[in-house]
Amino acid sequence: MSTFLQALVNGISTGGMLTLMVLGFSIIWGVMGVINFAHGEFIMLGAYMAWYANKEWDIEPLVSAIPIFFIMFIVGFILQKVLVNRVINRPHLVSLLVMFSVSIVIANAVKLIFDADFRRVQSDIQRGFWEVGGGVTVPRKGTVVLIVALIVLVALQTFLTKSRLGKSIRAAAQNREAAQIVGIDIKWVYAFTFALCIGLTAVAGALTSPIIPIFPFMGAPWTLRAFVITALSGLGSVKGAFGGAMALGLIESLVATYTPGGIGSNMGVIVAFGLLVVTLVTRPQGLFGGLRPIDATKG
Amino acid sequence: MKNLLTRSTLNRVAGVTGAIVVVYLFVLPLRESTTNSTLFTLTLMLTSVALSINWNLTGGFTGYVDFGHAVWFGIGAYVTAILMSEQSSLLPQQWPLVPSIIIGALVAALVANLVGRMTLRLSGPYFSIAMLGFFVFMREVVRVSRPLTNGGVGLTIEPTINRPLWFYVQLVLVLVLIAFSWWLRSTRFGASLIAIREDETGAEMRGINTVRTKVTIFSFSAFSTGVFGGMWAYQNTFVDPDIAFWEIRTIDAIMGTMLGGLGTVIGPVLGMTVLFWLREILWENFLDFHLIVQGFMLGAIVLYLPKGIVGLFADDSPLMQRIRGSKQTSAFDGMSSTLDDINQASEAVNSVEAGESNEDVTI
Numbered sequence: 001m002s003t004f005l006q007a008l009v010n011g012i013s014t015g016g017m018l019t020l021m022v023l024g025f026s027i028i029w030g031v032m033g034v035i036n037f038a039h040g041e042f043i044m045l046g047a048y049m050a051w052y053a054n055k056e057w058d059i060e061p062l063v064s065a066i067p068i069f070f071i072m073f074i075v076g077f078i079l080q081k082v083l084v085n086r087v088i089n090r091p092h093l094v095s096l097l098v099m100f101s102v103s104i105v106i107a108n109a110v111k112l113i114f115d116a117d118f119r120r121v122q123s124d125i126q127r128g129f130w131e132v133g134g135g136v137t138v139p140r141k142g143t144v145v146l147i148v149a150l151i152v153l154v155a156l157q158t159f160l161t162k163s164r165l166g167k168s169i170r171a172a173a174q175n176r177e178a179a180q181i182v183g184i185d186i187k188w189v190y191a192f193t194f195a196l197c198i199g200l201t202a203v204a205g206a207l208t209s210p211i212i213p214i215f216p217f218m219g220a221p222w223t224l225r226a227f228v229i230t231a232l233s234g235l236g237s238v239k240g241a242f243g244g245a246m247a248l249g250l251i252e253s254l255v256a257t258y259t260p261g262g263i264g265s266n267m268g269v270i271v272a273f274g275l276l277v278v279t280l281v282t283r284p285q286g287l288f289g290g291l292r293p294i295d296a297t298k299g
Numbered sequence: 300m301k302n303l304l305t306r307s308t309l310n311r312v313a314g315v316t317g318a319i320v321v322v323y324l325f326v327l328p329l330r331e332s333t334t335n336s337t338l339f340t341l342t343l344m345l346t347s348v349a350l351s352i353n354w355n356l357t358g359g360f361t362g363y364v365d366f367g368h369a370v371w372f373g374i375g376a377y378v379t380a381i382l383m384s385e386q387s388s389l390l391p392q393q394w395p396l397v398p399s400i401i402i403g404a405l406v407a408a409l410v411a412n413l414v415g416r417m418t419l420r421l422s423g424p425y426f427s428i429a430m431l432g433f434f435v436f437m438r439e440v441v442r443v444s445r446p447l448t449n450g451g452v453g454l455t456i457e458p459t460i461n462r463p464l465w466f467y468v469q470l471v472l473v474l475v476l477i478a479f480s481w482w483l484r485s486t487r488f489g490a491s492l493i494a495i496r497e498d499e500t501g502a503e504m505r506g507i508n509t510v511r512t513k514v515t516i517f518s519f520s521a522f523s524t525g526v527f528g529g530m531w532a533y534q535n536t537f538v539d540p541d542i543a544f545w546e547i548r549t550i551d552a553i554m555g556t557m558l559g560g561l562g563t564v565i566g567p568v569l570g571m572t573v574l575f576w577l578r579e580i581l582w583e584n585f586l587d588f589h590l591i592v593q594g595f596m597l598g599a600i601v602l603y604l605p606k607g608i609v610g611l612f613a614d615d616s617p618l619m620q621r622i623r624g625s626k627q628t629s630a631f632d633g634m635s636s637t638l639d640d641i642n643q644a645s646e647a648v649n650s651v652e653a654g655e656s657n658e659d660v661t662i
Binding site: 093096101102103109220227231266267274277280 | 423432440593595598601
């Protein structure tokens with residue numbers, strides 16, 4: 001029983017981490033129709049910035065996440081203006097490949113500057129466990145991430161449904177032409193959305209830097225997980241991202257706990273991607289329904 | 300001068316160049332100065348070219364962009380290695396080479412047939428992602444199936460390799476593949492593939508069985524890539540999950556095809572060859588930067604050369620229009636002033652059009 005509870009706790013903790021990581025990817029895809037293949041690289045950049053701040057000036061990732069958000073917001077804004085804007089109306093293959101080339105450049109540039117060594121951030125806040133009783137422990141590092149994820153989730157949902165800019169973003173996602181006709185500055189909306197999402201993604205990287213190993217090529221698996229969750233949850237759906245992330249976190253954790261022979265984490269990957277293919281084939285619009293009504297079986 | 304750049308001249312130049320290259324490649328292993336390592340490099344290049352051609356069959360002709368094409372290579376390589384190696388505890392018998400490769404390719408084709416039936420119903424990015432997911436899925440499945448595949452440790456095959464022979468085998472197979480995809484374009488089946496790419500619903504309404512067509516070409520492309528996977532496993536004498544299922548193979552196939560010209564017959568061959576040697580040069584000169592440079596190259600190709608190298612020489616390309624436009628003007632020299640005026644006007648229109656299409660390309 002306690003094994004099961006522990007697996008559940010770990011799953012929720014992973015789910016919180018994944019929620020924070022997937023939001024940016026899901027919203028960029030939902031609003032702009034661009035599949036950000038460099039998503040994992042922005043997580044990596046956030047993690048490296050947090051690691052550097054921690055190493056040089058002894059700053060907690062929880063604190064450095066705030067300046068990291070603003071730095072990466074600006075980076076995202078510039079990247080959108082210079083590059084992403086050119087590929088929005090082009091076929092999906094074009095935006096996929098352009099973002100993929102961005103990911104190659106970022107990962108290799110970081111490797112050139114910081115080597116390919118594995119790094120991990122030593123955080124005082126995100127360290128240790130709480131004993132709950134019955135042999136179940138709650139990891140602090142995961143709980144901090146989960147709390148931040150919930151705050152971001154509520155803030156983002158409120159922003160998208162209540163504020164004028166948020167409503168413009170949703171309008172742009174649903175019908176680009178109609179949004180332009182009613183006077184929404186689509187370029188500004190796109191640039192802001194991209195910048196916001198890149199900022200959030202970097203924050204996710206910064207906060208998870210005490211949990212996951214940091215190295216230049218860490219990005220790809222996280223991009224793939226973001227795909228799985230977005231496919232599960234529907235494009236650009238904030239609630240769906242939470243549901244999908246929690247589902248994937250729990251599945252990976254339960255499979256890893258109950259698979260014998262030390263191949264648990266590999267089995268987690270197998271189940272996750274098996275799930276991806278099955279979901280895409282059987283329910284291509286996602287389980288929760290997203291910002292953009294898309295039928296994957298039609299172009 | 301006037302006929303310098305007509306279609307038939309261009310085709311003739313391309314044909315002669317191709318013939319010279321093929322003859323050179325056939326003679327190369329006979330020369331004393333050619334080392335085995337050069338031949339192996341060239342064999343690897345031929346493998347990449349074959350993968351590009353195969354990828355182009357689904358990605359270029361049919362328009363279904365496969366982001367996990369390397370999975371067929373991995374399946375072909377692994378089945379061959381399992382059959383030939385004694386380290387697989389479920390199948391310790393050592394099979395002969397040729398049946399192993401054929402069975403490997405058939406397994407790849409069978410799996411592609413089953414997976415394609417499901418995933419080829421998806422469109423656009425969803426198909427790409429599903430195939431990428433399947434690629435990662437298979438790599439992990441191979442890693443955990445320890446009794447059959449020896450897990451992450453990998454399998455070793457006894458080396459008895461004749462490099463010149465394998466070079467010739469692959470060269471002939473690549474030439475057959477080029478001929479095949481050229482022939483395919485002229486068949487009804489090939490036309491159905493293009494029809495599916497251009498307008499799938501329309502193709503279906505005109506009586507094309509789109510599902511069967513897509514699954515057939517997808518399985519064939521998996522079979523052909525599986526053959527090359529098996530041959531690679533034998534020549535490499537070692538497979539493990541990460542090198543057999545290597546995502547760079549998919550990326551190369553896509554990049555090479557994009558560089559040469561998506562959906563053309565000669566594009567994947569030309570693009571992959573250029574890419575391969577470009578990378579060798581980058582590797583030698585900027586060891587630390589070569590991947591960064593490659594990343595920038597990929598972005599630049601996609602943004603500024605969407606129709607690839609072949610597209611530069613198409614009739615409607617801005618480059619060709621500009622060259623021919625000036626040629627036409629010179630041909631009309633000495634005509635009446637009215638004609639001159641008309642010419643100037645049309646030239647102006649031409650250059651505006653060329654400029655516009657230039658902008659289309661860059662934005």
